[in-house]
Amino acid sequence: MIPALxxxxxxxxxxxxxxxxxxxxxxxxxxxxxxxxxxxxYAGSLLLATVFxxxxxxxGWGYGSxxxxxxxxxxxxxxxxxxxxxxxxxxxxxxxxxxxSALLALNCY
Numbered sequence: 001m002i003p004a005l006x007x008x009x010x011x012x013x014x015x016x017x018x019x020x021x022x023x024x025x026x027x028x029x030x031x032x033x034x035x036x037x038x039x040x041x042y043a044g045s046l047l048l049a050t051v052f053x054x055x056x057x058x059x060g061w062g063y064g065s066x067x068x069x070x071x072x073x074x075x076x077x078x079x080x081x082x083x084x085x086x087x088x089x090x091x092x093x094x095x096x097x098x099x100x101s102a103l104l105a106l107n108c109y
Contacts, residue, residue, distance in 0.1 A: 004102075007097045
């Protein structure tokens, strides 16, 4: 379950990063529209909230919140490294991470 939550956390933070003008322009070589930026921001926030709820339900709310913060910290570090050194690969990394996380989550339940 932890790898699935880790992947979903990475995906949520990557969506939030792409909601920002500079990161979006660096990855896609064009500016995002206001609707794209808003949609990416809402999707990332919703995904992170979902990961928090899943952590709370799976591990209990006291320990689950700590697990969530650890996952979010590690995912944030990976997003920063991805955007710093190979930003053009971000969409592919997001696609692979989302697919693998969904498969892992389905196998856990």
